[in-house]
Amino acid sequence: MSNRMTYREAMREAIWAAMSADDRVFLMGEDVGHYGGCYAVSKGMLDEFGPERVRDTPLSESGFSGAGIGAALGGMRPIVEIMTCNFALLALDQIMNSAATLRHMSGGQFHVSLVIRMATGAGRQLAAQHSHSLEGWFAHIPGLRILAPATVADARAMLPRALEDPDPVLIFENALLYNREGDVPEDLGAIDIDHAKVERSGNDISLITYGGSLWKCLEAAEKLSAAGVSAEVIDLRVLRPLDDSTIMTSVAKTRRALIVDEGWRSGSLSAEIMARIMEQTFWTLDAPPTRLCSAEVPIPYAKHLEEAALPQVDGIVEAARKLAGT
Amino acid sequence: MTLSKLRLDRKHCRTLLKQMLRVRRFEEKCAELYTKEKIRGFLHLYIGEEAVAAGIMQVLQDEDAVVATYREHGHALLRGVPAGEIMAEMYGKQEGCSRGRGGSMHLFHAPTRFYGGNAIVGGGLPLAVGLALADQMQARSNVTVCFFGEGAAAEGEFHESLNLAALWKLPVLFVCENNLYAMGTALDISESETDIHAKAASYNIESETVDGMNIVDVEVAARRAVDFVRAGSGPYFLECQTYRFRAHSMFDAELYRDKEEVRQWTEAGPIKRFQTWAMEAGELNQGDVDEIETEVASEVAAAVEFAEAGSWEPVETLLNNVGAEARL
Numbered sequence: 001m002s003n004r005m006t007y008r009e010a011m012r013e014a015i016w017a018a019m020s021a022d023d024r025v026f027l028m029g030e031d032v033g034h035y036g037g038c039y040a041v042s043k044g045m046l047d048e049f050g051p052e053r054v055r056d057t058p059l060s061e062s063g064f065s066g067a068g069i070g071a072a073l074g075g076m077r078p079i080v081e082i083m084t085c086n087f088a089l090l091a092l093d094q095i096m097n098s099a100a101t102l103r104h105m106s107g108g109q110f111h112v113s114l115v116i117r118m119a120t121g122a123g124r125q126l127a128a129q130h131s132h133s134l135e136g137w138f139a140h141i142p143g144l145r146i147l148a149p150a151t152v153a154d155a156r157a158m159l160p161r162a163l164e165d166p167d168p169v170l171i172f173e174n175a176l177l178y179n180r181e182g183d184v185p186e187d188l189g190a191i192d193i194d195h196a197k198v199e200r201s202g203n204d205i206s207l208i209t210y211g212g213s214l215w216k217c218l219e220a221a222e223k224l225s226a227a228g229v230s231a232e233v234i235d236l237r238v239l240r241p242l243d244d245s246t247i248m249t250s251v252a253k254t255r256r257a258l259i260v261d262e263g264w265r266s267g268s269l270s271a272e273i274m275a276r277i278m279e280q281t282f283w284t285l286d287a288p289p290t291r292l293c294s295a296e297v298p299i300p301y302a303k304h305l306e307e308a309a310l311p312q313v314d315g316i317v318e319a320a321r322k323l324a325g326t
Numbered sequence: 327m328t329l330s331k332l333r334l335d336r337k338h339c340r341t342l343l344k345q346m347l348r349v350r351r352f353e354e355k356c357a358e359l360y361t362k363e364k365i366r367g368f369l370h371l372y373i374g375e376e377a378v379a380a381g382i383m384q385v386l387q388d389e390d391a392v393v394a395t396y397r398e399h400g401h402a403l404l405r406g407v408p409a410g411e412i413m414a415e416m417y418g419k420q421e422g423c424s425r426g427r428g429g430s431m432h433l434f435h436a437p438t439r440f441y442g443g444n445a446i447v448g449g450g451l452p453l454a455v456g457l458a459l460a461d462q463m464q465a466r467s468n469v470t471v472c473f474f475g476e477g478a479a480a481e482g483e484f485h486e487s488l489n490l491a492a493l494w495k496l497p498v499l500f501v502c503e504n505n506l507y508a509m510g511t512a513l514d515i516s517e518s519e520t521d522i523h524a525k526a527a528s529y530n531i532e533s534e535t536v537d538g539m540n541i542v543d544v545e546v547a548a549r550r551a552v553d554f555v556r557a558g559s560g561p562y563f564l565e566c567q568t569y570r571f572r573a574h575s576m577f578d579a580e581l582y583r584d585k586e587e588v589r590q591w592t593e594a595g596p597i598k599r600f601q602t603w604a605m606e607a608g609e610l611n612q613g614d615v616d617e618i619e620t621e622v623a624s625e626v627a628a629a630v631e632f633a634e635a636g637s638w639e640p641v642e643t644l645l646n647n648v649g650a651e652a653r654l
Contacts (some may be wrong), residue, residue: 026463052463058493063452063486070456070470073441074391076463078456093483097446098453105442106434107425108647142648166650 002183007149010156010184011041011117011173015079018163019049022077025163026053028064029081038083039119039178065091065116069099069168072114077163082118085134085172091116099168100143114169115162120148121174121212121262122310128298131306133211133262135172136269139240145169146239147193150214152182154237157191165193172239174212174262193238196246202232205324206250208273209260210236213311217260220316227317229324239269247273248281255286256323260311265293292319332546339600339609342541344618345383346376346597349400351622352409355630356399356416356430360576364633365416367429372400374571377596378503379404381544382471382564385552389439391461391470393454396431396445397503401473407435409625410632419636426639427647447508448481450474451500455487458496458561469555471499476522476565477508488529488563495560499551500526502563503538505570510582526563538566539596571595 005013018025026049027042033056036043046054057064061082068080082088088095095116103111122131139146145165149155155173162169185191199214200221207217214235221231232250236242251257257277261270270291277289295309332338353373359365372379375397383404386392394401402412407423415422416430424434424443432443441457444450454472461468478484479502491498502522506513513520526533532554536547544566551562569591573580580588604610 058486058489060486060490062483063455063490066449066452066483066487067456067459067490070441070453070458071460071463072456073453074457074460074464076460093446093449094452097449098444102434102442103649104647105424105428105432106436107422107427109424109434109436110441111650145649 001186003186004181004183005152006178007152007155007180007182008039008041008178010152011159012043014156014159015042016045016048018160019045019053024075024077025079026055026076027079027081028055028057028068030057030059030083032056032081037081039175042081061087061090062094066094066098068114068116069094069102069112072112073102073110078114079163080114080116082116084130085118085120086129086132088118088134095138095144095168095170096141100141103167104143111166112168113163113166115159115171116168117171117173119175120172121176122294122299122306123176123212125301125303125306127301131299133294135211135239136261136263138170139269143167144240145193147171148211148237148239149173150177150211150235150237152180153184153191156184157188158193160188161191161193169193172211176212194243196234196236196238196243198232198246198250199235200231200233202230202254204230204254205232205256205258205320206254207231207233207258207260207316207320208236208247209234210239211262213260213262216311216313217316219313220320223313223317224320227321227326229321229326231320242273242276244276244280247277251277251281252284255284257289258316258320258323259289259291260316261291261293262310263293264296265291266296268293287323290319290323292316332542332549334542334609336609339604340614340618342380342384342545343597343601343604343610343615344622345380345404346541346600347618347622348625349376349380349403350597351626352403352629353399355626357572359630365430366418367431368396368575369430370397370575371572372397374591374595375503375505375538375568376400377541377544377600378501378538378566378568379473381541382501382548384545385548386469386471389466389468391439391441391457391468392473393441393450393457393470394443394473395447395450395475396443397475398433398443398473399430402433402435402440405435405440406438407433407440409629411435413629413633414636417633417636418638419633420639421632421636425647448474448478448483451478451483451487454498455490455496458491458498459494462494462496467556469497469499469552471501473501473503475508476502476504476506476513479522479525480508480516488526488531491561492529492531495558497555497558498561499555500561500563502565503568504565505568507570507574507583509574510578512582523563523565531561531563533563533565535565535567538568539594539599541596541600
């Protein structure tokens with residue numbers, strides 16, 4: 001049994017259900033209440049739960065993220081919403097210096113069960129201060145769990161798991177996915193926040209990706225199939241800690257790896273995955289791993305330039321065919 | 327319930343003097359142990375500012391929360407964190423209050439709701455706002471006290487936090503320890519408005535300035551402030567004017583202030599001042615003072631002994647406490 005809904009609806013249902021089930025859960029962020037959420041995720045929640053639990057904040061990312069940390073220390077289960085990951089840089093001090101470190105600095109006496117959600121990704125002509133994919137930066141930080149739900153099922157299922165986590169969890173929602181429809185299973189219990197998932201099975205090459213790029217990779221895999229290349233597509237789902245086992249099992253089978261990451265190339269998540277492949281499964285490879293990332297430029301406004309800056313289906317197909325030698 | 331009445335009887339005078347002396351003697355020992363390389367890293371001494379934390383802590387209840395800065399040995403001690411655990415923490419021993427992972431700047435203690443030990447200037451204010459928010463949402467009448475220096479007033483987090491606390495009427499007592507210097511930068515060369523409590527007032531927060539070198543003044547103001555906050559009337563802001571007698575940290579050559587200024591403030595030091603007053607008023611005599619000194623010396627000696635006897639965490643557990651064990 002499953003229900004069909006959009007990614008936005010799945011996220012809304014997830015927050016709604018969590019707030020109904022647990023009085024400690026509340027939502028806090030810019031425009032989550034009266035406006036209904038800048039991506040309309042929290043539409044209707046203010047009427048249902050009231051302004052205490054659907055809490056509009058001033059434009060104080062550091063202040064309200066830190067307040068979320070404090071509220072978690074005080075026994076609540078806050079969900080902090082930050083409009084985009086570019087804005088999350090204003091809260092980086094609290095996320096990095098407090099949320100990620102308090103358990104450790106206190107010798108394990110305190111823990112921060114906080115969920116921070118934010119939109120990420122480009123593709124809407126929002127230019128260089130609203131379009132970046134900075135999840136790789138956050139994935140650098142020990143003490144955080146970084147999730148990137150790409151499917152509607154994950155949009156529904158990851159949040160309750162994140163709220164159960166005793167430590168801070170950041171959820172990056174690619175803004176292009178909010179309108180995407182998909183199926184949500186009745187039983188969410190089987191969906192974890194620990195493992196990557198093989199979204200499509202194949203034998204010739206592993207396409208390793210996450211978030212918005214998953215759908216581009218699946219489309220590319222379809223095209224590759226028509227060209228006689230059997231591509232396996234892995235949705236990382238969890239960007240920290242990385243699920244090495246699923247990645248290495250796939251690469252050991254296909255012997256070729258193409259990583260598709262909307263983040264920039266230098267010092268990136270794609271670089272980390274590539275390094276791990278080299279460390280762990282080098283001798284099974286038939287070709288050097290390769291990767292497709294965003295061009296090293298702030299995301300431009302003009303549509304054709306923005307498209308050129310991002311990994312696209314044709315580019316994935318081309319890179320995969322080159323790697324597969326076809 | 328009101329706590330506003332302060333009775334300066336012999337017993338209370340003894341308590342106030344003893345609490346300040348506990349911090350003073352403990353930190354003098356810390357400085358000595360630093361020169362002996364028993365304590366490493368940064369060591370920020372509170373010497374000279376004891377009346378602030380000692381006055382405020384008189385008024386708190388067990389369920390209240392405390393958020394402090396990297397100059398927090400005194401706050402931890404006065405809040406009830408055992409002296410031995412604080413000293414062991416500074417030694418880096420696993421018997422320390424943060425298991426040796428924090429050191430001097432990151433003292434934490436769950437049993438007394440002591441939330442650090444925060445070494446990003448201004449970083450503790452949002453935490454205090456959140457702790458108070460949790461109390462408010464769960465209908466508890468606790469107070470969260472947040473200590474910070476005047477340097478924090480230049481940080482965005484200071485302004486964001488004051489606004490949030492006032493907007494949501496949160497039970498936070500903000501205590502600004504204005505010691506005139508943000509490390510080596512004087513207030514008047516870093517702030518366009520040097521009246522710190524006026525900044526709080528601009529957020530519609532009840533605020534006042536108090537002589538932070540006078541423990542009685544601090545305690546009286548703290549009672550007023552804590553009563554106000556606990557009654558659910560919203561946050562309160564106390565600016566305590568004080569002075570740091572020692573260098574900013576052990577690496578500071580103090581090029582930014584002259585010796586005469588330090589001498590004048592030291593003359594008017596909080597311990598000397600209170601002790602002199604209490605003796606002149608006949609509340610304490612030399613015998614009392616000697617007795618207190620003996621008690622304090624024995625507490626400090628026991629703390630050092632505890633730290634010396636402590637053990638090093640095995641390197642095998644290096645990765646502990648990054649996340650919950652069950653999740654790793």
